[in-house]
Amino acid sequence: MTEKTLKVKTPIALTIAGSDSGGGAGIAADLKTFAALGVHGTCAITSVTAQNTTGVLKTFDLTPETVASQIEAVCTDMEVRWAKSGMLASSEIVREVAKEVKKYELSLVLDPVIAAEAGGNLLRKEAISVLTEELLPFCKVTTPNASEAGALAGMSVKTPEDAKIAARKIADLGVEAVIVTGGHLDATDLIYEADSETFTRVPGTFVKGGTHGTGCTYSAAVTAFLASGENLEGAARKAKKFVEQAILRSRPAGRGVSPVNQLGLILEEKERYLVLRELKEAVSILESSPDFSKLIPEVGCNIGMAIPEADSYEDVAAVEGRIVRHRDRAVPVGCVDFGASRHVARIILASLRYDPEVRAAINVKYSREALAACIDMKLGISSFDRAEEPENSSTMDWGTAEAIKKYGSVPKVIYDKGGKGKEPMIRLLGRCATEVAKLAVELAEKIQ
Numbered sequence: 001m002t003e004k005t006l007k008v009k010t011p012i013a014l015t016i017a018g019s020d021s022g023g024g025a026g027i028a029a030d031l032k033t034f035a036a037l038g039v040h041g042t043c044a045i046t047s048v049t050a051q052n053t054t055g056v057l058k059t060f061d062l063t064p065e066t067v068a069s070q071i072e073a074v075c076t077d078m079e080v081r082w083a084k085s086g087m088l089a090s091s092e093i094v095r096e097v098a099k100e101v102k103k104y105e106l107s108l109v110l111d112p113v114i115a116a117e118a119g120g121n122l123l124r125k126e127a128i129s130v131l132t133e134e135l136l137p138f139c140k141v142t143t144p145n146a147s148e149a150g151a152l153a154g155m156s157v158k159t160p161e162d163a164k165i166a167a168r169k170i171a172d173l174g175v176e177a178v179i180v181t182g183g184h185l186d187a188t189d190l191i192y193e194a195d196s197e198t199f200t201r202v203p204g205t206f207v208k209g210g211t212h213g214t215g216c217t218y219s220a221a222v223t224a225f226l227a228s229g230e231n232l233e234g235a236a237r238k239a240k241k242f243v244e245q246a247i248l249r250s251r252p253a254g255r256g257v258s259p260v261n262q263l264g265l266i267l268e269e270k271e272r273y274l275v276l277r278e279l280k281e282a283v284s285i286l287e288s289s290p291d292f293s294k295l296i297p298e299v300g301c302n303i304g305m306a307i308p309e310a311d312s313y314e315d316v317a318a319v320e321g322r323i324v325r326h327r328d329r330a331v332p333v334g335c336v337d338f339g340a341s342r343h344v345a346r347i348i349l350a351s352l353r354y355d356p357e358v359r360a361a362i363n364v365k366y367s368r369e370a371l372a373a374c375i376d377m378k379l380g381i382s383s384f385d386r387a388e389e390p391e392n393s394s395t396m397d398w399g400t401a402e403a404i405k406k407y408g409s410v411p412k413v414i415y416d417k418g419g420k421g422k423e424p425m426i427r428l429l430g431r432c433a434t435e436v437a438k439l440a441v442e443l444a445e446k447i448q
């Protein structure tokens with residue numbers, strides 16, 4: 001038997017939608033979502049919108065033939081089963097898309113895009129009935145928000161009870177399943193499956209952040225999960241979580257509603273990986289130094305590094321169980337992981353509030369000699385006095401902030417001379433874990 005190079009097949013999905021020049025909604029949102037969820041994204045553009053975060057300025061619809069030709073190019077070459085539609089602009093485009101969906105037996109997720117949140121019509125009024133009568137009956141799923149559900153069902157949707165009534169009415173038009181998203185109601189999405197006449201609630205949380213492109217991103221995520229083999233409920237639950245994360249990680253762009261950030265979670269995961277890799281290297285610098293162990297305090301030493309914009313212990317990686325001295329060598333007790341430190345993590349989190357570049361710290365044994373070596377190395381030094389600490393504060397938070405304020409910026413060295421039952425300590429701060437590890441080794445080499 002001969003060996004083969006096995007390449008796993010990536011699911012392919014198609015988006016039939018408009019382009020948003022501001023990059024927040026439409027095909028831009030769909031393709032980013034597909035990519036973030038490991039699906040190869042293809043597209044058929046229906047309309048080019050001159051749009052930004054403040055609204056839609058102009059729309060330029062493509063001809064139905066142009067739309068059909070893009071769908072044909074994709075479907076005659078690639079194995080596409082799942083597709084989604086967004087902005088369809090006109091009755092003519094809706095009809096053409098219905099034809100293509102039937103021709104290529106596409107399982108369609110229809111996002112009934114009618115208007116942009118920031119303002120601007122995206123579907124002509126007369127096309128709504130064409131959508132409900134000529135396309136919806138051939139769709140697997142539709143994902144309206146409350147106002148879109150109202151427009152499709154011909155009623156006003158203001159409460160979760162209204163959403164239930166609207167979902168049934170929409171399903172009566174022929175679509176297999178309706179998901180009324182709850183962003184404008186109570187953060188709970190409602191799935192109605194026509195076959196079984198069942199409702200399933202998918203609870204969520206209201207999260208703060210930019211929301212431009214939320215509807216497109218949600219329907220694209222449902223499509224991507226279905227294309228990857230999830231069942232409808234699983235796809236809906238995962239898509240909701242995905243959108244919440246994308247809203248949380250949105251970044252300011254423009255003067256209007258900021259776009260959601262589909263790649264934010266992936267980029268954060270990458271940062272976490274880089275921090276762990278950096279920290280492992282830093283720990284091996286400490287382990288291989290013949291001198292460093294003499295700088296390990298009684299309580300042990302820890303070295304930590306945070307991801308950018310960290311705001312909790314879980315965003316700071318350190319050594320589980322700290323680093324201890326054993327036979328004159330530095331020995332890490334456990335592995336490096338996020339959430340493994342309290343003290344060093346608090347020092348880092350406190351200094352991040354003054355300088356987002358300072359993401360790493362290590363604590364080492366205080367001695368007059370060590371402090372003198374820091375001066376000799378021309379390191380910026382500051383200190384705090386535990387006796388001055390206010391009640392009910394955390395020493396690491398308060399002490400770090402005190403030392404920084406006294407110095408005027410984040411110094412390289414923050415020390416304190418201890419207190420009742422508290423060992424005096426020196427902390428070295430820097431941009432990354434290897435920088436502070438090298439500094440600690442250099443300091444150790446300078447003292448006897």
Ligand SMILES: Cc1ncc(COP(=O)(O)OP(=O)(O)O)c(N)n1
Pocket residue numbers: 017018019020025026027049051086087113115116117118122211212213214215216217
């Ligand atoms: C080209 C284009 N398509 C769809 C929309 C609507 O997007 P949606 O995700 O519903 O987000 P908002 O625009 O409501 O923020 C769009 N704006 N442009």
Ligand SMILES: Cc1nc(C(=O)O)sc1CCOP(=O)(O)O
Pocket residue numbers: 299300301302318321322340341342343344345363425427
């Ligand atoms: C006990 C202790 N105090 C420190 C100080 O800087 O005052 S550093 C330290 C040891 C490290 O603790 P962790 O593993 O929670 O980061």
